[in-house]
Amino acid sequence: MRIIVHNAKCQGHARCWSQAPHIFKLDDDGYILPGDIEVAERDELLASRGARSCPDHALEIDRSPEELLDRFLFNQERGGVK
């Protein structure tokens, strides 16, 4: 999984950092550093939570087609998602 960072939209809420400081690195003013973030598999839950807490939608979760298919099959086996 990858987090696409839209720096122009970051307004320094630091909500991502507060949930996962080792994934989301901030500059001295508290705004996210430039560059997309490759997320290790063990960090995926934390990273997606951090990304989904951004009030300005500055963080976009990017999954490869294989990952999306895996998740779809996983959810389907458990009766789908609402």
Add this chain to the structure above:
Amino acid sequence: MVSKPIPGHVPPAMVKDFSLFTSPGMQRTPNGDPHAAVACLHAGPPIFFSPNNTRDGRGTWVITRAEDQRRVLQDPETFSSHRSIFASALGENWPMIPLELDPPAHAVFRSLLNPLFSPKRVMALEPVVRERAIALIDRISASSTSCDVMKDFAFPFAVSIFLGFLGLSDERLDIFVGWGKDLLHGDAVKRTAAARAIVQFIDELAALRRKDPVIDFMTFVVEAEVDGRPLTDEEVRGIGVLLLVAGLDTVATAIGFDLAYLARHAEDQKLLRNEPERIVPAAEELLRAYSTVQMIRVARKDIDFEGAPIRKGDYISCSTTIANRDPAEFDRPNTIDLAREDNRHSAFACGPHRCLGSHLARREIVVGLEEWLARIPAFRIKEGTSPITYGGQVFGIENVILDWS
């Protein structure tokens, strides 16, 4: 207050009889729930015109959906922040800085001030914040099994942190609390008197620090440079006034709403007391559910927005109290779920004017709740008393009498 006539370009069908100041639930109400009252707006149109929706009786467009508010707040080229809300109480016209500046001037001042309020800086301030909370709570618990949590804890706590930030002693704490109350919730006469007193105080403090610099916030401001020049007196005043106004009321109010909620929900109170690591996400959920602030923007040009013919000069209200109850943004928005995930609430606004003090405010709220729950046993609203809530430009709560006898 007689409301001003509805502008001719507003289609009558888009006018709605709603006001953050005068609608039911917005007046001072014992055991009121102004947030539930505004949440009902989501059953209606996403944008409408409210004929009387500012303190001085002006009409505003009201944006209810979180997504639409985000579009407005992220677009300062179209929607200006310059409205001199403080100075207008004095019949003057100068901006609070950086709140009421637009780009490009906004970014210059924001960069100047950001390092003083960054997450890192706030981490360094935390021990002082905690010490202050502990001292106040220990004094309360040593002397009684009941207190008015606003008067005895929330206000003295928030205001003394702020005074410490300015490098001032607690001596005049009560005066500052009074200014904040009069300015945000008083009538026109009190409001003007408080505004005048605040300006005089800031001007005198700035003059003092220019003459005898020390290591504190105002000294930093009077010695700072932007674009290779020192700040003007009006700029120094604009920064000082904003800091003072922003620090006086909002954090205390958040703590008041939070403790009133926990007093009425024993299970949630027990959960946070037993598992204090849940307090950080719980504080975010309570910020969402009990947001207090309304942002107003002024259209810089004509624009048709979601079917509304907004014209240059129109006011556009984006109330966090409404957006944070939007069912399109939050699952079951009127249910308080202290473990809520994906909680992208806008209690501190969004866009470039995201609250500069948000990291400090969050820290104060979390530390306040942590120390309160660690030191005060199971508490409830004292029998025979009722917290009083109200709406308006900034929502509020008073008379939160807690009892743990």
